Amino acid sequence: MSSLSKELHQHAVEARKKSYSPYSKFQVGAAVKFQGEDKIYSGCNIENSSYGGCICAERVAILKGLSELGEKKIEQILVVTGSPKGDNPCGLCLQTINEFSTTNTEILIANLNSVQSSGKVSEFLPNSFDSSNLP
Ligand code: THU
Numbered sequence: 001m002s003s004l005s006k007e008l009h010q011h012a013v014e015a016r017k018k019s020y021s022p023y024s025k026f027q028v029g030a031a032v033k034f035q036g037e038d039k040i041y042s043g044c045n046i047e048n049s050s051y052g053g054c055i056c057a058e059r060v061a062i063l064k065g066l067s068e069l070g071e072k073k074i075e076q077i078l079v080v081t082g083s084p085k086g087d088n089p090c091g092l093c094l095q096t097i098n099e100f101s102t103t104n105t106e107i108l109i110a111n112l113n114s115v116q117s118s119g120k121v122s123e124f125l126p127n128s129f130d131s132s133n134l135p
Contacts, residue, residue: 005108005115007040008033008078013112015042015057016080023047028057028087029080032065034072035102041065058093062100074100078108078115085109086116094125 008031016029031042043060058079066072077097081087086109101121108118
């Protein structure tokens with residue numbers, strides 16, 4: 001793993017320990033590096049007894065960063081789960097990632113030990129709806 005992906009992995013694994021997931025028991029951690037910023041932002045999934053109030057780790061991490069920094073593009077985002085091959089971000093998270101991405105933004109999928117796969121946002125969310133669709 002590159003030194004950036006190692007750092008993202010460490011932050012995401014640490015954030016995952018804070019996961020509040022009493023309903024699914026599925027713990028997720030995420031870490032984001034924004035363009036031009038040194039600080040890594042991380043998050044975990046936080047569930048709610050009203051299930052629609054659950055929020056994913058990726059969006060917690062992204063929104064923490066954006067609410068502090070203002071609009072920024074994502075350089076890399078890493079998501080970690082306990083599954084052997086890791087797990088892809090959900091559609092809602094991909095839509096949020098896409099909104100704050102460039103063509104170079106990378107998504108890294110990790111298990112608890114290391115990154116298992118990676119790709120550009122367009123590989124995860126081809127034919128996306130974005131600002132270019134609006135009149
Ligand atoms: N979850 C995430 O945190 N990220 C995703 O991309 C997919 C799902 C969370 C939401 C919920 O707390 C649990 O995983 C099960 O869906």
